[in-house]
Amino acid sequence: xxxxxxxxxxxxxxxxxxxxxxVLVWTVLVIVLFEVGGYSALVLPVLxxxxxxxxxxxxxxxxxxxxxxxxWEARKQLxxxxxxxxxxxxxxxxxxxxxxxxxxxxLRKELIYRQLAYVHAxxxxxxxxxxxxxxxxxxxxxxxxxxxxxxxxxxxPEVFARFLTPExxxxxxxxxxxxxxxxxxxGERLRxxxxxxxxxxxxxxxxxxxxxxxxxxxxxxxxIKNTPFPRQIAHFGxxxxxxxxxxxxxxxxxxxxxxxxxxxxxxxxTHRYMYTMLPxxxxxxxxxxxxxxxxxxxxxxxxxGVHDVPVSASCRTIEIDLKxxxxxxxxxxxxxxxxxxxx
Numbered sequence: 001x002x003x004x005x006x007x008x009x010x011x012x013x014x015x016x017x018x019x020x021x022x023v024l025v026w027t028v029l030v031i032v033l034f035e036v037g038g039y040s041a042l043v044l045p046v047l048x049x050x051x052x053x054x055x056x057x058x059x060x061x062x063x064x065x066x067x068x069x070x071x072w073e074a075r076k077q078l079x080x081x082x083x084x085x086x087x088x089x090x091x092x093x094x095x096x097x098x099x100x101x102x103x104x105x106x107l108r109k110e111l112i113y114r115q116l117a118y119v120h121a122x123x124x125x126x127x128x129x130x131x132x133x134x135x136x137x138x139x140x141x142x143x144x145x146x147x148x149x150x151x152x153x154x155x156x157p158e159v160f161a162r163f164l165t166p167e168x169x170x171x172x173x174x175x176x177x178x179x180x181x182x183x184x185x186x187g188e189r190l191r192x193x194x195x196x197x198x199x200x201x202x203x204x205x206x207x208x209x210x211x212x213x214x215x216x217x218x219x220x221x222x223x224i225k226n227t228p229f230p231r232q233i234a235h236f237g238x239x240x241x242x243x244x245x246x247x248x249x250x251x252x253x254x255x256x257x258x259x260x261x262x263x264x265x266x267x268x269x270t271h272r273y274m275y276t277m278l279p280x281x282x283x284x285x286x287x288x289x290x291x292x293x294x295x296x297x298x299x300x301x302x303x304x305g306v307h308d309v310p311v312s313a314s315c316r317t318i319e320i321d322l323k324x325x326x327x328x329x330x331x332x333x334x335x336x337x338x339x340x341x342x343x
Contacts, residue, residue, distance in 0.1 A: 003341065112326055118179055130303040244288060
């Protein structure tokens with residue numbers, strides 16, 4: 001998640017220079033062919049291109065809204081995992097008892113550390129694969145920046161192994177879905193505690209409800225991760241944007257030529273005036289192409305990209321809160337942004 005209030009100019013240029021270079025070369029070629037080569041057939045009426053621009057705008061608006069919905073849904077479910085983890089720690093500390101006994105420190109640590117293993121296993125499963133290619137620290141779109149995948153992205157199974165016994169980690173690692181296995185183990189442990197008399201049916205049901213809520217939040221995150229944004233919307237949205245961008249200079253020829261005629265410019269002045277198309281073509285093209293990149297970078301919020309939801313930071317927040325609930329004082333520091341990005 002990008003945390004600066006604004007983007008740095010070098011970062012914007014790093015993702016725009018290639019596209020703007022294509023638009024610049026194409027626009028100059030159109031002007032030269034029209035002014036020097038005399039290819040008047042290149043001129044397109046403004047109205048059809050304007051209609052295409054309106055259609056592209058509607059498509060980009062729908063795509064941006066749909067992408068943000070996916071991003072916000074992911075952020076909500078990640079927030080629910082944080083809240084439910086805190087609730088779980090509170091319940092472990094206050095609901096496990098009978099008439100003569102309280103939960104031992106070992107039992108409390110077992111249940112809370114298994115919860116920490118669970119949330120880190122969820123993070124690992126969401127981050128272990130990515131459709132993004134690795135890019136440099138200046139990239140803000142369509143790239144996973146070069147960072148330590150194990151410690152920053154939590155894309156290594158060792159991130160949840162440190163909270164489990166070797167036997168339990170081996171059992172979890174043998175499962176297709178380690179996080180689901182750990183939730184199941186928590187439920188089995190609650191069943192054992194109920195048999196021992198440390199939980200009655202009401203308290204057991206209350207704690208099982210929290211496990212069910214976490215399982216539901218995990219499932220929603222997995223749904224977003226495993227269901228790609230509809231490719232027909234994403235692919236044709238990009239194609240339509242480029243069609244408009246390539247047709248734009250052809251339509252601007254008519255506009256600028258009409259202006260030159262109205263002002264009775266000489267032939268040389270007209271040639272020079274036509275080159276004032278360049279900044280307008282570049283600016284309009286940059287706006288449309290950037291809107292398309294914004295929606296594309298938001299549609300998959302668990303890929304380890306610049307605009308992901310902060311999975312690692314949320315896991316570290318949970319770890320600090322739950323270890324404090326155990327009374328531990330040696331706490332890890334919160335995650336800090338890396339090159340303006342909080343992972």
